Amino acid sequence: MASGIAKRLVAAALAIGALGIMHTAGAADPDKKEIRFGATAGPYSDQIRYGIKPILEKQGYKVTIVEFSDYVQPNLALADSAIDANAFQHVAYLKKFSADRKLQLSDVVQVPTAPIGIYSRKHKSLGEVKSGASVSLPNDPTNLARAIAMLQQFGWITLKAGTDPIRASERDIEGNPHKLKLIQLEAAQLPRSLDDVDYAFVNGNFALASGLKLTEALSLEKIPDYYMNLVAVRTADLNKPYVKDIRAAYQSAEFKTVTQQRFAGFLPPAYQR
Known part of the structure; x- marks a missing residue:
């Protein structure tokens, strides 16, 4: 039973x-x-x-x-x-x-x-940055903060002490030793800006959609979890x-x-x- x-x-x-x-x-x-x-x-x-x-x-x-x-x-x-x-x-x-x-x-x-990357049609490396170089970045606050964080990692800028990396903006830049000209554009326009600027940060989706390859970037973001x-x-x-x-x-x-x-x-x- x-x-x-x-x-x-x-x-x-x-x-x-x-x-x-x-x-x-x-x-x-x-x-x-x-x-x-x-x-x-x-x-x-x-x-x-x-x-x-x-x-x-x-x-x-x-x-x-x-x-x-x-x-x-x-x-x-x-x-x-x-x-x-x-x-x-x-x-x-x-x-x-x-x-x-x-x-x-x-x-x-x-x-x-796809990570955000920095691209150039005028320079072969980040080491070629010159005084007064123009850099295009996304204009929406969260992606702008991502690009600014990368600029700090390159040593191209320094941020004020205590800056929240998720909310960083141009107002938080304390040092700009190369006197970079930062140009904010809509993310979709960043690939087109490559002919006019020294360096351009481009979101991965728009980079790929425009024919750029992730492997062509001079540097790619190390994506933290909150940017997945x-x-x-x-x-x-x-x-x-x-x-x-x-x-x-x-x-x-x-x-x-x-x-x-x-x-x-x-x-x-x-x-x-």
């Missing part, structure tokens, strides 16, 4: 396990037939196109990729429900943008991230099944293979290491 009960318990456990497997690889969220996924044009939309979209469509979703050319519209579109998720920003930017605009947005999962890019959704949707399916797609072995094949040089998130 005990043996019969044990067999029934094992059978029940196997049935539950099978249901779990079916849910993991099974149908899409019945309340969500289409996922409109926003991203900046370039590698982050390509990650969705080649890695995430095929996985989600096997589950029954229709995935539409909406590309943006700046760092403002993707979050506004998400908050307005014009898209269901986006992938282009890091958590520092998401939190500041959401607070400034009073938006209820939350991060879901980190994604493989991520997928964001509306906070109200955070626990919905389709959001869980997006997270699972990024954390899958299939996406890791795509990352290794197509996105060499990107810093992998912890779940891919």
Whole structure:
């Protein structure tokens, strides 16, 4: 009798396990037939196109990729429900943008991230910097802070004592021994500035979208965790099944293979290491 009960318990456990497997690889969220996924044009939309979209469509979703050319519209579109998720920003930017605009947005999962780099068409090394050199940088506060942190690492500037590296701006620069001319531009315009400046900081996604290679950078950022890019959704949707399916797609072995094949040089998130 005990043996019969044990067999029934094992059978029940196997049935539950099978249901779990079916849910993991099974149908899409019945309340969500289409996922409109926003991203900046370039590698982050390509990650969705080649890695995430095929996985989600096997589950029954229709995935539409909406590309943006700046760092403002993707979050506004998400908050307005014009898209269901986006992938282009890091958590520092998401939190500041959401607070400034009073938006209820939350991060879901980190994604493989291209570092910001400094490029030049006029110089072959950072050691060639001359007095009065022009340097273009991103004009949005969080990415500007990243570039300023790199300038300090190069020894090109010094910052005031106690400066928060996440919030550093030109006002925090105490020393500028090379008398650098810092030119702030929209991130998408930085690749075009290379013909006009001595050095340009370019975010990885815009560098790759413009035809630059990460290996061509004179120096690449060592990305701290808070600058890893991520997928964001509306906070109200955070626990919905389709959001869980997006997270699972990024954390899958299939996406890791795509990352290794197509996105060499990107810093992998912890779940891919």
